[in-house]
Amino acid sequence: MPHTPWRRLLGLGAGLAAVLTVLALAFLWPAVTSEPRDLPVAVAGPPQAVAPVAQGLDERAPGAFDVVPAADRAAAVRLIETREVYGAVVLGQQPEILTASGGSPLVAQQLAQLAPVLQQQTGAPVPVTDVVPLNAGDPRGxxxxxxxxxxxxxxxxxxxxxxxxxxxxxxxxxxxxxxxxxxxxxxxxxxxxxxxxxxxxxxxxxxxxxxxxxxxxxxxxxxxxxxxxxxxxxxxxxxxxxxxxxxxxxxxxxxxxxxxxxxxxxxxxxxxxxxxxxxxxxxxxxxxxxxxxxxxxxxxxxxxxxxxxxxxxxxxxxxxxxxxxxxxxxxxxxx
Incomplete structure (x- = not known):
């Protein structure tokens, strides 16, 4: 029985390597290119207070968040529950960070990191409330x-x-x-x-x-x-x-x-x-x-x-x- 020609063998190897490269690119490309981009986040409070917070968020993470104004905490919660935003920053006498780990544990973690920054600015404790927590059967999502x-x-x-x-x-x-x-x-x-x-x-x-x-x-x-x-x-x-x-x-x-x-x-x-x-x-x-x-x-x-x-x-x-x-x-x- 004749052996496989070397030319065909090399062509087969090159073709399989190309397929493997495509597979690697397809599955790794999202991880390499993904980063926060215009993630909708609500800021609840008076209009004159929302603008400085939006500017501060953009300076802290340029292009990461798209600020959606909300009248108050209840309005921010509604925006979260309808999936119009991933979380919220509540201003006023009782500042608060609202997250929704059920929507995205990653964004919830990023928003929770804003609590110490907001606390330094306001001088008041800033609790972090998970409005839509993950199920107990899938605690990490x-x-x-x-x-x-x-x-x-x-x-x-x-x-x-x-x-x-x-x-x-x-x-x-x-x-x-x-x-x-x-x-x-x-x-x-x-x-x-x-x-x-x-x-x-x-x-x-x-x-x-x-x-x-x-x-x-x-x-x-x-x-x-x-x-x-x-x-x-x-x-x-x-x-x-x-x-x-x-x-x-x-x-x-x-x-x-x-x-x-x-x-x-x-x-x-x-x-x-x-x-x-x-x-x-x-x-x-x-x-x-x-x-x-x-x-x-x-x-x-x-x-x-x-x-x-x-x-x-x-x-x-x-x-x-x-x-x-x-x-x-x-x-x-x-x-």
């Missing part, structure tokens, strides 16, 4: 910060397996829908019932996970229906190398370079992570955009699967008509 990776891998495995093992578009659609629904119930059961990392409604959380799985698996099934087996490669490239690194599950999306943080919230991993966090900790937040993002990806996959089915059906019908006309031609001539 590590589980929610890592939830996107298993969702992406689970969606990819299901989409690839169904594309290879199931024949027939409607059977594939039924299989990927059933897999996503059962996966949503199971994964949400583990995260909420076993680990205690999620709050809110179990069925809502299960629906979020199911939609995330369907968004990934359904798109893979859809692309396979349209372009054949090469469509399997689209899943790892799109969701694992592009969407997952910019999902911002463990940090605010504002910390990524523009526009990647915002783009990540429109892709399945980022939308799912943000939805699970909002449903667990911020039930008053407006989540319409996130639900729309997940539903759009899931619908895209199903539409691609159906499109591939009708394309194949049309091609088969055209081929059958051509074959029938070719068979009929000799008979007409002989007649």
């Amino acid at each position: 590590a589980i929610l910060g890592a939830v996107t990776f298993p969702l992406v891998i689970g969606g990819m495995i299901g989409g690839i397996a169904i594309s290879l093992a199931v024949v027939g578009v409607w059977r594939r659609v039924a299989a990927v829908t059933a897999y996503s629904a059962l996966g949503g119930l199971a994964v949400a059961g583990v995260l909420q019932g076993w680990f205690g990392a999620l709050g809110g409604s179990y069925l809502v959380n299960a629906g979020i996970v199911a939609l995330a799985i369907l968004a990934v698996a359904g798109v893979i099934v859809g692309f396979v229906s349209v372009v054949g087996r090469p469509g399997i490669a689209i899943g790892p490239v799109l969701f694992l190398l592009v969407a997952n690194p910019i999902a911002s599950a463990a940090q605010p999306w504002q910390m990524l370079p523009v526009p990647w943080g915002a783009v990540g919230q429109w892709m399945p991993p980022g939308a799912a992570a943000a939805l699970l966090r909002d449903e667990s900790y911020f039930p008053a937040a407006d989540t319409t955009t996130l639900w729309l993002a997940l539903a759009s990806w899931a619908l895209l996959g199903l539409l691609l699967a159906v499109l591939g089915h009708f394309r194949d059906t049309g091609a088969a019908t055209h081929a059958a008509l051509e074959e029938a006309s070719e068979d009929a031609a000799p008979e007409l001539v002989s007649a």
Whole structure:
């Protein structure tokens, strides 16, 4: 048996090294480039007092915070609970730092570090109050910060397996829908019932996970229906190398370079992570955009699967008509 040519061996090594480099860049780039950028933070107090604090924050951390004025402490709390800000600085006779570790433990820690500075300026004690604390089952926010990776891998495995093992578009659609629904119930059961990392409604959380799985698996099934087996490669490239690194599950999306943080919230991993966090900790937040993002990806996959089915059906019908006309031609001539 002949040996593999050295040229081919070197080419294979170079190609694998390039793939490894791309993987490293995809997963390490967010950590290298992330830094506080325009993080919305409320400052509650009289207008004449808000401006100096905003200026002081900008001098302390240039470009890190985007100050949102609030009339009083109650207004600042409402802004936090609706996820319009990550925390607040309350001025007045009783200064206070309001944090929300349920929204971002990282930003909560940064805001807590402002308490000694504010205390030096006011001469009064400045307590730090965690308005939205993390659940006891996830005291450091590590589980929610890592939830996107298993969702992406689970969606990819299901989409690839169904594309290879199931024949027939409607059977594939039924299989990927059933897999996503059962996966949503199971994964949400583990995260909420076993680990205690999620709050809110179990069925809502299960629906979020199911939609995330369907968004990934359904798109893979859809692309396979349209372009054949090469469509399997689209899943790892799109969701694992592009969407997952910019999902911002463990940090605010504002910390990524523009526009990647915002783009990540429109892709399945980022939308799912943000939805699970909002449903667990911020039930008053407006989540319409996130639900729309997940539903759009899931619908895209199903539409691609159906499109591939009708394309194949049309091609088969055209081929059958051509074959029938070719068979009929000799008979007409002989007649």
